[in-house]
Amino acid sequence: xxxxxxxxxxxxxxxxxxxxxxxxxxxxxxxxxxxxxxxxxxxxxxxxxxxxxxxxxxxxxxxxxxxxxxxxxxxxxxxxxxxxxxxxxxxxxxxxxxxxxxxxxxxxxxxxxxxxxxxxxxxxxxxxxxxxxxxxxxxxxxxxxxxxxxxxxxxxxxxxxxxxxxxxxxxxxxxxxxxxxxxxxxxxxxxxxxxxxxxx
Numbered sequence: 001x002x003x004x005x006x007x008x009x010x011x012x013x014x015x016x017x018x019x020x021x022x023x024x025x026x027x028x029x030x031x032x033x034x035x036x037x038x039x040x041x042x043x044x045x046x047x048x049x050x051x052x053x054x055x056x057x058x059x060x061x062x063x064x065x066x067x068x069x070x071x072x073x074x075x076x077x078x079x080x081x082x083x084x085x086x087x088x089x090x091x092x093x094x095x096x097x098x099x100x101x102x103x104x105x106x107x108x109x110x111x112x113x114x115x116x117x118x119x120x121x122x123x124x125x126x127x128x129x130x131x132x133x134x135x136x137x138x139x140x141x142x143x144x145x146x147x148x149x150x151x152x153x154x155x156x157x158x159x160x161x162x163x164x165x166x167x168x169x170x171x172x173x174x175x176x177x178x179x180x181x182x183x184x185x186x187x188x189x190x191x192x193x194x195x196x197x198x199x200x
Contacts, residue, residue, distance in 0.1 A: 001031070001054075001055070001059045001062070002025075002026055002027045002028070002031060002062050002091075003027070003031050003033070003051050003054045003055050003059060003060070003061050003062065003070070004022035004025070004027035004031055004032040004033065004051075004061075004062045004063070005032075005033045005034075005035075005047065005051040005061060005062070005068070005069065006018035006019075006022065006032070006034050006035075006036055006047060006063060006064065006068045007034075007035045007036075007045070007048075007068050007069070007071070007197050008035070008036055008068075009036070009037075010036045010037050015034055018034065018068065019032055019034070021064045022062060022064065023063075024092060025062050025091065025094065026062070027062050031053075031054070033047035033048070033049050033050050034073040035047040035048055042101055048079075050077070052082065052083075054084075055086070055088045056086065056088070057086060057087040057088065058087060058088075058089070059086055059088055059089070060088070060089040060090070060091055060096065060169070061089070061090050061091070062091045062092075063090075063091070063092050064092070064093075064196075065092055065093055066092050066093075066111075069092065076111055077111065080108050080111040081108075083099065083108070084099040084105075084108045087099060087100065089104075090108075099192060109197070146173075146174075146175065146179070147173060147175075147176065147183055152183050152187050153184065153187060155169055155173060155180070155183055155184065155187070156183075156187035156188065156191075157185055159184055166180050166181070
């Protein structure tokens with residue numbers, strides 16, 4: 001039997017993406033367990049408890065990646081040790097690992113001490129959740145433009161009148177060369193757009 005599990009962000013479409021991937025890996029819809037929230041060491045994980053309770057010897061726990069299964073290397077070690085002891089197969093990154101197979105046994109052993117890659121994946125997931133929560137609350141507006149509309153217009157005029165070169169604009173406005181060209185293109189598009197007819 002295949003049992004799917006995922007830790008997902010509290011908001012956004014993260015859960016649906018994970019469910020779709022688990023379905024593609026062969027997990028039945030009714031066998032997918034999802035916990036919400038990617039940060040917090042002490043956050044309860046009832047779905048993980050349910051998933052681990054649902055698997056028995058020669059069943060398979062399916063996750064899309066290890067950072068969706070555990071929230072730290074010690075946590076990963078505890079989970080995989082339990083699975084190995086109970087002779088439960090583990091699929092992650094689309095590959096099945098059998099604790100009774102010599103290669104699978106090695107993988108399970110390695111998971112007790114791994115991974116820098118795993119930890120960096122956790123950081124990405126936590127950042128994703130933080131941004132999603134801030135967007136939902138209206139606190140996250142994304143990166144603000146470095147130049148105001150007035151400064152952008154001034155830059156464009158200086159360039160078009162040949163009063164300043166691109167290197168000079170870079171220095172004057174503290175921008176990189178690609179950024180200067182982006183602002184110039186943005187202002188050119190703005191000025192070439194037809195003005196709306198006046199209200200009557």
